[in-house]
Amino acid sequence: EAGVAQSPRYKIIEKRQSVAFWCNPISGHATLYWYQQILGQGPKLLIQFQNNGVVDDSQLPKDRFSAERLKGVDSTLKIQPAKLEDSAVYLCASSLAGAYYEQYFGPGTRLTVT
Amino acid sequence: QKEVEQNSGPLSVPEGAIASLNCTYSDRGSQSFFWYRQYSGKSPELIMFIYSNGDKEDGRFTAQLNKASQYVSLLIRDSQPSDSATYLCAVKAGDMRFGAGTRLTVKP
Numbered sequence: 001e002a003g004v005a006q007s008p009r010y011k012i013i014e015k016r017q018s019v020a021f022w023c024n025p026i027s028g029h030a031t032l033y034w035y036q037q038i039l040g041q042g043p044k045l046l047i048q049f050q051n052n053g054v055v056d057d058s059q060l061p062k063d064r065f066s067a068e069r070l071k072g073v074d075s076t077l078k079i080q081p082a083k084l085e086d087s088a089v090y091l092c093a094s095s096l097a098g099a100y101y102e103q104y105f106g107p108g109t110r111l112t113v114t
Numbered sequence: 115q116k117e118v119e120q121n122s123g124p125l126s127v128p129e130g131a132i133a134s135l136n137c138t139y140s141d142r143g144s145q146s147f148f149w150y151r152q153y154s155g156k157s158p159e160l161i162m163f164i165y166s167n168g169d170k171e172d173g174r175f176t177a178q179l180n181k182a183s184q185y186v187s188l189l190i191r192d193s194q195p196s197d198s199a200t201y202l203c204a205v206k207a208g209d210m211r212f213g214a215g216t217r218l219t220v221k222p
Contacts, residue, residue, distance in 0.1 A: 033210075041183050041201050042118070043158065044211030091157055100206060101146060105157035 002026065004106030005023060006092050012112045018080040021109045025073070025094030031055075034067055034077050035091040041089055049075060050097065082113045117141075118205050120213035128221050133190040135216050137203030140184065144207040147179055147186045152200045152215065161188070161201075193220045 005024040013019050021083040025032050035043035046065065048055040051072040060067070064083070064113050069075040079086055089110050117140040127133045135149075146165055150158035164170045164177040164186065176189040186205075190197055200215040 040122075042204070042213050045209050045213070048209075058209065100210065101148070101163045102160060105159070108157050 003015050004092055004104055006090075006106040006109055007110055009107060010110050010112075012114065013046075013082055015084055015113050016081040019077065019111060020076055020078045020080055021034075021090050023075045023077070023092030023106060025075075025092070028096070029094035029104075030072070030097035031095045031100070032069055032075050032097075034075070035093065035105075036088045037091055038088045038110070046077070049068055053075055079111075080104040082111075084113050087113045118203055118211050118214050120201075120203050121216060123217040124219055125216055126219045126221060127142045127193050129195060131193050131220075133197065133218055133220070135188040135190075135201050135203075135218065137186045137188075137205075137213055138184055139186070139203075139205045141207040141211075142181075142184065142204070144181075144184075144205045146206040148179070148204040148206070148210075149175075149177060149186075149188045150202040150204060150212075152195075152202055154199070155175075158202055190214060190218075193206040193218075195220050195222050 032049045034046045046060045047057040047067045049069045067077045089108040089109045092106045092111040095103045119138045127131045148163045149161045152158045164179045170177045174191045178187045202215045203213040
């Protein structure tokens with residue numbers, strides 16, 4: 001079974017630029033999560049989708065972050081414009097519907113904002 | 115504010131010893147509790163989860179939950195060098211909240 005795929009794996013941008021990350025969950029997983037993990041901290045949930053609907057985006061900085069999952073499969077997370085404090089690893093995870101207790105994480109995208 | 119607190123470590127134990135990792139949480143409405151392992155530069159992987167007070171064992175791992183004390187722990191028996199990693203405690207009360215992790219080093 002293929003795991004969660006993410007791209008790119010690494011990205012370096014200057015502040016005020018835009019960036020987008022892509023995630024393809026495990027086949028059949030209805031729930032998709034985006035997390036931000038700053039160095040030395042635990043992951044912080046940014047947004048959770050169930051199919052193509054948003055379940056929780058309470059910690060998403062909506063003035064600069066946006067995410068979509070239009071067809072209920074793959075998802076894109078965008079930052080526009082980026083700030084220095086956005087430097088982090090962005091992790092995508094997926095699970096079967098309702099199975100929040102068994103999330104599978106992708107390899108992450110390491111973003112550096114200079 | 116829903117907080118999940120862990121001792122950042124590093125915690126160092128000799129090979130074959132028991133490693134004890136601790137976590138406290140602030141939200142009494144928390145329902146589910148998780149332990150993840152994260153190797154350096156890798157993504158987290160689930161070790162186990164626990165819902166009810168008491169102990170839950172899975173191989174060399176035992177999770178212990180005390181809701182009255184708002185405390186959850188992970189014991190690793192017969193620690194191996196391959197167990198050297200950061201261990202993340204996560205708590206679900208509505209959304210999922212992670213602690214900052216405890217770095218464990220198992221010395222041969």
